Amino acid sequence: MKVRVRPWGVLAIGLILSIALSGIAYGALGDRLLGKGSNGPEVVEMQKKLSQLGYVIGTANGRFGSKTEAAVRRFQKERGLRVDGMAGTQTIKELKLLTGQSTNSTGKAVGTKNVDANLLARCVNAEARGEPYLGQVAVAAVILNRISDPAFPKTIADIVYQPQAFSSVNDGQINLPPSASAKRAAQEAINGSDPSGGAVFFFNPAKTKNKYIWSRPPIKKIGNHMFTK
Secondary structure, eight states: OOOOOOHHHHHHHHHHHHHHHHHHHOOOSSSSOTTTTTTSSSHHHHHHHHHHOOOOOSOOOOOOOOOHHHHHHHHHHHHHHSSSSSOOOHHHHHHHHTTTTBBOTTOOOOOOOGGOHHHHHHHHHHHHHTHHHHHHHHHHHHHHHHTTSSOOOOHHHHTTTTTOOOOHHHHGGEEEEEOOOHHHHHHHHHOOOTTTOOOEEETTTOOOOHHHHHHSOOEEEETTEEEEE
């Protein structure tokens, strides 16, 4: 038996499908898998978040091209995610986490007036150049954790330039321009990431004999640095 579909019925079905597909294509970031060839507001939002973290994506134009794919792959590699260049649930979750409200290790907001991102990046570059990316983020987090600790000064500059606090200040390494990696690590820490686990000290066990720093309760080791309370 043949079923006749009236022209107005075809139009209605087409309209319903169009609305449904639009909902999928232009939903909130995380509603669908984004990959090369994807486009729309969610891609713009994702591109802005990648750019905020220091990844080069070109213009946030809403088109998922080669530069955006390369940035996604770098982000996935540095975060220990599956590297496929596709922005799925886990990748988007990490992006949202790292570009949300800035917090310190206690979960309280870090006052941005106390945060000199460039100086923080320079300190990361000077103290953790050559360390794994996660270790660079951890070093930045240690400096930010000190802001909320009553035993330390309340600005990045006062913390970095506190007498004998960082060897890079004594040898002039602090004045070197920060690498792209150091900039990303500093921004990630500012956005709330803390791989150090709330540490307020870090040191290289192979190069440090200071009894006080060795007496601090250890939290974890990342690369060549031990992070302590």
